[in-house]
């Protein structure tokens with residue numbers, strides 16, 4: 586297997602990442618995602634292209650596609666098994682790469698990351714924030730586990746594999762972004778549970794420049 590810079594990347598590229606796919610392959614997840622993205626996207630305008638970082642088998646992209654037609658979808662995924670499923674989907678442009686090395690080929694209207702920043706080695710976060718900013722023409726959606734201060738939490742018996750913090754706040758400190766909306770999805774929601782995640786929709790303030 587390819588050598589990665591961080592142990593967190595090797596974790597997701599390897600057996601844990603393979604097993605994650607089977608544990609999380611359920612049409613109910615697409616329903617919950619559709620509910621979440623209907624809230625996120627209702628505050629946007631003119632999205633015609635989306636890139637997701639750490640998309641796994643694309644369950645967020647299926648949800649967005651159910652809500653919006655004529656959108657071009659791209660996905661960057663480190664895990665080979667997840668990538669092999671993604672690349673069979675004719676409407677997804679899939680890249681089998683770590684987001685720590687991915688160089689965006691062109692900007693998309695929306696750059697999305699959900700449940701991935703929490704698994705990135707915290708020392709590498711500035712690189713991923715930069716990637717999100719560079720990849721987006723207009724919007725950035727961050728859906729992760731929020732904590733006001735950085736903390737590391739045991740993840741399925743593993744240490745140093747799950748980190749919570751104010752990812753969106755850190756992006757807003759670093760770049761010229763407006764907060765458009767934010768929300769919470771609860772694991773005990775009656776119809777559309779998610780893993781207690783907080784989503785943030787950010788907009789680039791200079792997105793009209795150069796038009």
Ligand SMILES: C[S@@+](CC[C@H](N)C(=O)[O-])C[C@H]1O[C@@H](n2cnc3c(N)ncnc32)[C@H](O)[C@@H]1O
Nearest residue numbers: 597602639640641662663664683684699700701
């Ligand atoms: C918890 S899952 C979330 C999947 C999906 N975003 C969702 O919301 O259902 C984390 C995903 O990110 C991928 N991932 C983790 N680190 C990555 C990295 N450095 N580069 C690319 N993908 C990564 C994993 O392989 C996995 O598919």
